[in-house]
Amino acid sequence: MxxxxxxxxxxxxxxxxxxxxxxxxxxxxxxxxxxxxxxxxxxxxxxxxxxxxxxxxxxxxxxxxxxxxxxxxxxxxxxxSENRVDAVPDIPDRGSDPAERGQRRWERELVRRALAEVPPRQRAALVLRYFEDLSVAETATVLRCSQGTVKSQTARGLSALRAALVRLGHGAGELVAGRTC
CATH class of the missing domain: 1.10.1740 (Rna Polymerase Sigma Factor; Chain: A)
Known part of the structure; x- marks a missing residue:
């Protein structure tokens, strides 16, 4: 090179x-x-x-x-066949408000755990669409599938994510209702 x-x-x-x-x-x-x-x-x-x-x-x-x-x-x-451990060590950020930091950490961890329960193709569609902010067409190109498949995988993934959020935590209702999903 x-x-x-x-x-x-x-x-x-x-x-x-x-x-x-x-x-x-x-x-x-x-x-x-x-x-x-x-x-x-x-x-x-x-x-x-x-x-x-x-x-x-x-x-x-x-x-x-x-x-x-x-x-x-x-x-x-x-x-x-690998078994995952639920506890992920976090390093605290001492520079922010402890109450606010705890709430953000709880939300972030809850979403991460819920994402881990979503099937891989649906999780990929969600991450590319909502976290990487790609369009449906760009996501379809990355995943090598049609735009319709991206839409259905995204819809199913959101449903699975909502169900996982409800299953995983009390108080997850506000996340499901609109802030994160």
Whole structure:
């Protein structure tokens, strides 16, 4: 790879590592797996960097690669037998109001746990549509399916997410009613 391309790739990785890691975490619910997914996506992107013609579309391409890496990961048989632990250690942010911080943490954890209960394709549709703010057409391109499939997967995913929110926590009604969903 030419030095100019190498520099552009390094700049892209520095700029997009955090947003892609956040998206990966929302997909899989595990920071360590999210790091692995982002790393795999960057390796694949590095291999194709000289073929990426439009540099302005590289973020969308990276998001597509990341989503496909995650879908490949959940299809692997050894992942299906893995037992997940409910307790995820949090590092407190001492710079904010404790009551407000506790409420945000509770909401964030509740949504993360509820997302973990949504089937993988539906979860991918929800994350891409609502957390990554992609259109139906862009989501369909990333997931390699029709726009109608994206709409139905999103609708089913929202229903599953609402049901999981109600099942997981008392007081989740306000999240279901409108703030998060």
């Amino acid at each position: 030419r030095a100019e391309d190498e520099a552009q790739f390094r700049e892209f990785v520095q700029r997009q590592a955090a947003p892609l890691r956040r998206a990966a975490y929302l997909l899989c619910g595990d920071w360590h797996l999210a790091d692995d997914l982002v790393q795999n996506a960057f390796v694949k992107l590095y291999q194709a960097w000289t073929r990426v013609n439009r540099r302005d579309a590289v973020h969308g391409y990276a998001r597509t690669v990341l989503t496909r890496c995650w879908l490949d990961e959940v299809r692997r048989p050894w992942r299906r």
